[in-house]
Amino acid sequence: MLFPIAREGGEMNELVELEMDEASPAAQMVQRGRPWSRGDPAYASDDVIMYLPLVSGRRLVAVLRLEAFLAQKPGFEDNDYSLLSMISEHAGIAIESAWIRAHAKAVALQRQAVEHLLGA
Numbered sequence: 001m002l003f004p005i006a007r008e009g010g011e012m013n014e015l016v017e018l019e020m021d022e023a024s025p026a027a028q029m030v031q032r033g034r035p036w037s038r039g040d041p042a043y044a045s046d047d048v049i050m051y052l053p054l055v056s057g058r059r060l061v062a063v064l065r066l067e068a069f070l071a072q073k074p075g076f077e078d079n080d081y082s083l084l085s086m087i088s089e090h091a092g093i094a095i096e097s098a099w100i101r102a103h104a105k106a107v108a109l110q111r112q113a114v115e116h117l118l119g120a
Contacts, residue, residue, distance in 0.1 A: 003018075033060075
């Protein structure tokens with residue numbers, strides 16, 4: 001299930017939850033299991049320019065729904081595709097890291113813990 005949590009430039013109550021049936025764009029993103037890159041489908045629909053998957057590893061963490069271009073930007077340019085690809089990968093990792101950090105027990109980081117993490 002995709003559900004809205006934030007929206008820029010519109011009312012939240014205008015958005016509805018989307019079921020992830022096998023034919024939905026979201027289900028196709030989950031099956032892909034990797035960040036979006038140039039040449040991948042935009043998973044667009046009538047009122048959406050693009051659904052951008054935010055991925056951490058092989059897991060879909062969130063989806064950005066791009067609804068409209070800014071007034072001064074009528075479409076994607078060449079360098080936009082690289083930016084969208086980076087957002088797809090790095091924003092997913094950031095969201096997952098923030099969730100882990102928010103739910104982790106606060107423990108002082110000691111030398112032994114760092115050595116263990118690094119395998120030293």
